[in-house]
Amino acid sequence: MSNSIVFYKMPAMAAYQLALKQGDTALEKMAARKDVKAEVDYFRDKIQGVKSVEDLFKDRRLTKFVLDAVDLGKETDKMGLIRKALTQKAEDSDALMNRLPDKRYKVAASLLQFGEKGLGQIQRESTKDDLAELYVKSRYNDGLATQNSAVPLALYLKDNAAGVKNAYDILGDQRLRHVVTTALGLPLEIANQSVEAQAAAIEKRLKISDLSDPKFVDKMAKRFLMLSDDTSVSAGPEQWKLNLFA
Structure with missing residues (x-):
């Protein structure tokens, strides 16, 4: 099976039917793509050595990986908002994540739990696996979006x-x-x-x-x-x- 995956412009219905037909096979091909695998490997290699949430945000490559995985990768022009929303505690009703109409921030904060556990959650193997899977799916969806x-x-x-x-x-x-x-x-x-x-x-x-x-x-x-x-x-x-x- 070829590990290459290429996206071509096509009508919405045709692209949708193709995506359904390919299913998990397309995600497997995306995960095996050299550039995608390089980012997943970098994340897995580096995240365990990070000492603080602040240090994580100083590593632009790590930050981009995490934000892509939690569906905030296209919001990097709002880094101040992102950092505040992701590092507050979800139980605080006044926390920014609870006041934003865009619920992606709360979903991301709930997964990462920076406000509650610092790096404790993101350095767990299960969370690293989840983020790797989400990153691959995010890159696949980006490809689908170029298609239609x-x-x-x-x-x-x-x-x-x-x-x-x-x-x-x-x-x-x-x-x-x-x-x-x-x-x-x-x-x-x-x-x-x-x-x-x-x-x-x-x-x-x-x-x-x-x-x-x-x-x-x-x-x-x-x-x-x-x-x-x-x-x-x-x-x-x-x-x-x-x-x-x-």
Whole structure:
């Protein structure tokens, strides 16, 4: 089996079907790619010798690896915010991670636990394994986004839809929000409404319990992909960030 993996521009639906067909094989190829393996090896070799969270952030290569793994790699222009959000304690209701509408910061902080354990969590073998796996998946999703930026978003819906309990779970996740509101035909201007009004608009068009049905979710993902191609939502890999809630 070849270890090379190449991404070509293609229509959203075709790229989505190809990603589903390749499945874990594509992730294995990505993990074996020379540049990806080099970053994983660097992380594993260096993280155990780091003495403090501050020292970790001083190593740009380590920092980039960790941020890529926890889905914050494209936010490096906000390093002050990142460091503050990731190093406070989650139990503090006033902690920045608990006040940000972008829940990626809280998810990352909960995994790394810098505020609670310093480097104790990230230096555990199980956490290193998790971060290595997440890094590979992040690099794979970056590749999919160059192929068609709507595809990793559709796959994100498939991976996370079953965990949605109410409309607020959708609104609290920028990517789910973008995919669901696009698939439901809700306009970008809905972001100007109150969160309660946005939740009501979603619940009027979507039975939340349907998100636990893989067939329903696949249909919603495909509708999102078709609308993305039709409306040029897939014009850029970060286009989904234009569809945020206030």
